[in-house]
Amino acid sequence: MDKGDSKSKLISTATRLFAERGLYGVSVRELAKAAGVSISMVSYYFGGKEGLYSSVLQEQFSSFSHIEEINRVETETLKKIESYIRWIIVRYRNNPYLLRFYTSELTNPTQFFSLIVQPAIGKVIQVLVQIIEEGISNNIFRKDLNPVDTVLAMAGMVNYYILSTLVTQELINHSPERDEVLIRHYMDIFTKGILR
Amino acid sequence: MDKGDSKSKLISTATRLFAERGLYGVSVRELAKAAGVSISMVSYYFGGKEGLYSSVLQEQFSSFSHIEEINRVETETLKKIESYIRWIIVRYRNNPYLLRFYTSELTNPTQFFSLIVQPAIGKVIQVLVQIIEEGISNNIFRKDLNPVDTVLAMAGMVNYYILSTLVTQELINHSPERDEVLIRHYMDIFTKGILR
DNA sequence: GTCTATATTGCGATAGAC
DNA sequence: GTCTATCGCAATATAGAC
8 A cells, every 4th residue: 555545545435434424423443444444544644533524624625715716707796696506516416425514514513613614614605795795786686685695595595405315306306417407497596586 | 300200301401412413422321411310211211322312303303294284274375485484493493403403314314314304304395395386376486497496495595594503693693583584585585586 | 654452431231229 | 210330342542563
């Protein structure tokens, strides 16, 4: 085995296991075994189980800074929103474990919440609020909108779609082929509402 | 201590602790100590830690059947939707632990998911889909709506509002006094969209 | 850098007294 | 119905060989 290979093998294995059963649901023994390395490597590289969890969390939430890229490259307000929705869906497609860390930290925060999770999510919300405010200023959106409520409504729609997967598998096609239809659909509901 | 008192004391203590740290994050020892009863009471009443967790879960999700009451007492489609939104918010206000079990089971299902959680949430979604379909039939809603997507958009808005509490505390007033404003706001966004 | 072996602590469950 | 005491096992962490 190459030098340092144990470290990355531990991170990728830990990502899956922590996502599936949480920080307390996995033992260091099981983790090391699943990664095919010695149990002592966890302390050696990460200082213990919590250090490994912290590294996993850091990696998971590093992708959140992409919201600034979206805000920069798109010029139209509605395009920014569409880009955001697409990004969230693609993000969860590329990383099936992220939502588990996301909800787990929001409802059962660990000691790493305020240092890693809160800033990452906070940044996304802050930029989205800015986008909505810009839309209101430019007379694209209604003047009576509360920007934060509006952002949470939008983020909620798309995050909950993924969250609900387990209970809606029989009702709806959750495959990526339907993603563009879904995005159009959500853009429609969010901008025009459901009334005839 | 009265007869049977240990049982209910264990349930209420376990609800808080399981919500805060999950099934694996709490030991039976700690649980019994926090409840002020003997450790052996857990096996005596619930057959073990998992049995206690199962009882807690059952109690948490029993409230979900209320959706049928809403569907029965309200006659107008839009009133049904407003009632649903109000119910969800009040439900989380009355029970701050529910959302933790909800998201935890949806992202890290335990063995009790399919027996307790899936049927409870599934029922709510099923009734909501029915309500949206009814609105489409009655020409209140647009014909091109996908009912399931629409339900998830609505449920997502309101569930995510609560989920986001920890990261939006500084941005928005999360107190119950604002609930009715929030409900009106969400009804507005959901029915009419955000466009001017 | 990686291993095995082990020290120490805490786990869930239960037997048996009251 | 509730308790204390204890069994057997698994947990994390680390010492020390290579």
